[in-house]
Amino acid sequence: MILSSLRVEAQAFEKRTGWVLKPQGACKGDMCVPLPDVSSDGTIDVEVLSARLGMPLVANSAHGLWALGPDTVTGRALTSAAAPDIALPDLEGRSIRLADLRPQKVVLVAWASW
Numbered sequence: 795m796i797l798s799s800l801r802v803e804a805q806a807f808e809k810r811t812g813w814v815l816k817p818q819g820a821c822k823g824d825m826c827v828p829l830p831d832v833s834s835d836g837t838i839d840v841e842v843l844s845a846r847l848g849m850p851l852v853a854n855s856a857h858g859l860w861a862l863g864p865d866t867v868t869g870r871a872l873t874s875a876a877a878p879d880i881a882l883p884d885l886e887g888r889s890i891r892l893a894d895l896r897p898q899k900v901v902l903v904a905w906a907s908w
Contacts, residue, residue: 795862801837802862811865813847820847822865877902 795802795810804815813820815838819828827846832838840862844851850863877900879893892900 797840797860797862798858800840800860801833802840802843803837804832805836807838807843813865 795807808814813822815821815829815832816826819826820843821827829838829846830842840851840860843849844862847865849865852861852863854860877892879891881889881891884890
């Protein structure tokens with residue numbers, strides 16, 4: 795989530811992360827994490843979200859931007875091992891969809907030359 799301020803609108807946070815802000819805190823599924831109340835202007839402190847939900851926060855001070863990463867409150871960066879349905883070419887150039895390979899286990903290997 796790219797931000798231009800260390801305050802984020804509660805509705806935007808919910809829409810972009812899947813967390814729902816309730817009186818008991820930020821909730822996703824059956825799990826809730828206590829948070830301070832949303833301020834009167836409808837925003838919440840990004841640094842608090844980062845710390846409480848295990849979301850990495852990176853600043854680009856030259857441009858006045860911050861990036862709030864995915865939650866790791868469960869102790870894992872991924873909350874599931876299900877990859878989105880994407881299509882990739884095989885060695886002969888034919889398109890293969892990941893969904894077509896289910897229920898097999900699939901390992902995706904990615905690399906960059908730089």
